[in-house]
Amino acid sequence: MATTTTTSDPAAAPAPAPHVLLVPYPARGHMQPLLHLASRLAAAGLRLTVVATTSTLHLLSPLLAEHPSSVSPLTFPSFEHDTSGPTSVGVDLHALAALREPLGEWVRARARSGGEGGRVVAVLSDFFCGWTQPLAAEAGVPRLVFVPSGVLATAATHSLFRRMPRPPPAAAGREYAVEFPGLPGAPAFPWRQLSRMYRSYVEGHGGEHAEAIKNNFLWNLESSALVCNTSRALEGRYLDAQPLEDLAGKRVWAVWPVAPEFTADESAGEVIRWLDAFPDASVAYVSFGSMMALPPPHAASLAAALERSKTPFVWAASTATLPEGFEERAAAASASASAAGLVIRGWAPQTAVLRHRAVGCFVTHCGWNSVVEAAAAGVPMLAWPMAADQFFNARLVVDEARVGAPVSLGGFGHVPDAGELAGVLREVVGEAGGELRARAKELAARMAEAARGDGSSRRDLDGMVRELWDLGSRS
Structure with missing residues (x-):
């Protein structure tokens, strides 16, 4: 330069x-x-x-x-x-x-x-x-x-x-x-x-x-x-x-x-240690950004889907209102092999989480920073856009780059069915999402090449x- x-x-x-x-x-x-x-x-x-x-x-x-x-x-x-x-x-x-x-x-x-x-x-x-x-x-x-x-x-x-x-x-x-x-x-x-x-x-x-x-x-x-x-x-x-x-x-x-360029963050240590206990690509990371709280009915549907699918998760909930007892059940399940969950209030080390080998998908509102961070990490996205530029970004993720699957394209006016959400999670997290994950890794390699x-x-x-x-x- x-x-x-x-x-x-x-x-x-x-x-x-x-x-x-x-x-x-x-x-x-x-x-x-x-x-x-x-x-x-x-x-x-x-x-x-x-x-x-x-x-x-x-x-x-x-x-x-x-x-x-x-x-x-x-x-x-x-x-x-x-x-x-x-x-x-x-x-x-x-x-x-x-x-x-x-x-x-x-x-x-x-x-x-x-x-x-x-x-x-x-x-x-x-x-x-x-x-x-x-x-x-x-x-x-x-x-x-x-x-x-x-x-x-x-x-x-x-x-x-x-x-x-x-x-x-x-x-x-x-x-x-x-x-x-x-x-x-x-x-x-x-x-x-x-x-x-x-x-x-x-x-x-x-x-x-x-x-x-x-x-x-x-x-x-x-x-x-x-x-x-x-x-x-x-x-x-x-x-x-x-x-x-x-x-x-x-x-x-x-x-x-x-x-x-991303470097390991010591403040992420607790989350990283929690993720270390899980197999590759087995955990769902959930975040809807720092500026938007998922409405309670939407949060309840997602919480039920995580529990039904028995998908381990890290949820950067910020100020979101989660169903009563959900956090306690997730924490209690951490000692078992299924349905374990970690809810983060406040700041979440998103880049570090997305780059952890255990994370198999990212449930996201498709805010731009989240999209490029997930793409660079090679993590498939479950697109749940709500407003602003998010529907355009979701099209890039789902239809063009083909590194994601839609969760809901109805925005604030539509609450997706918990059973359908659980099915999408099962299709993407773990071995079932191998093809989607392979495309996500290819995109991450191309993005790294563009930056070098x-x-x-x-x-x-x-x-x-x-x-x-x-x-x-x-x-």
Whole structure:
């Protein structure tokens, strides 16, 4: 990876490092991947300023400790909106947009002052920070959009706000299918599986922030390029079809993995020791992410299925409400050879669990971080999408990569039958899921290859870095 610019004149001073402004969206699932990418950019010699709120500043500590001379935080004391709680995307988008003017003035002041690390040459911001597009345009610098999810879901969501499809008046809205003819294979999705932000906008339930949400996505389509936390091993069908009409023909850099290479975590010791007692591929790992609690009826059906199928499990339940007595029965069964279970409250060492030989499947909501972590670990997924980008991700897992099986595609409105769920578990966990597991291992090998040496992810990252250095040399 290029980290400096060179000159044939040995007396000439090296070109100063390009200065890039990073603007994360302050939700952990969005912010952490961008901070991981920031570490890789700093290691490539770039100078970074990272915008933070008072409630997210602590998340920058590892990055600042690793790159103290090249990464600086930027906070605005007058900004008082607390972004750490479970507020809606619309509320946070509206509140964060209040930073546009003070942040724009900061960028203009840097341009006037000049000097080392002065002028910002580019803005790299989360795709929920579309308001930084006019800011970058006013400053005369390009904006790169950071996308913490997959390119299929990203292209489809932006396509919705660009094309504005609506169900016919006489259609049963939830069953109306929306086609995406600009994407390879022209996929179609039922209305109920589309982004709730978009459906609320069209149906007139978007509230006072509806226009801000629409403008956010349209601003993204005016950007210079998109930087996507995905891999050609998983989404080559869409990346190789560039330029994508649904992304206004913008270049997509596929740079997964942005996170550091996995290393054993001592805090995972208790879970790992528990898993060590089980045969290979015999345990189901269950998690629906840190931002969503599985509704009690859905949790009850899954709990009953685990007990009926006698599948050992690790359930990262966070704040989920589980059936009365379920945890106690699972703990009591741990001394026997069947139906043993471990319920984790709070943080779960997901990467370590997925990479343990005893884990045979992952029951997941198909959030993007969970999908790529399971794919990289070679673990089959039981897809149970609920909202957001999860139905698009489930299509990748089940229909395209064929490394998963559907549990339910009905979202919050459908509670799957416990007996049917138990049957799916029996088909995937253990020897019965051998074929599915073999494909998952093949995908993991391709993803590892993409991330190594001259792999596609490394080439895309290096290409993006070179473009930023070129911008710096022209400033």
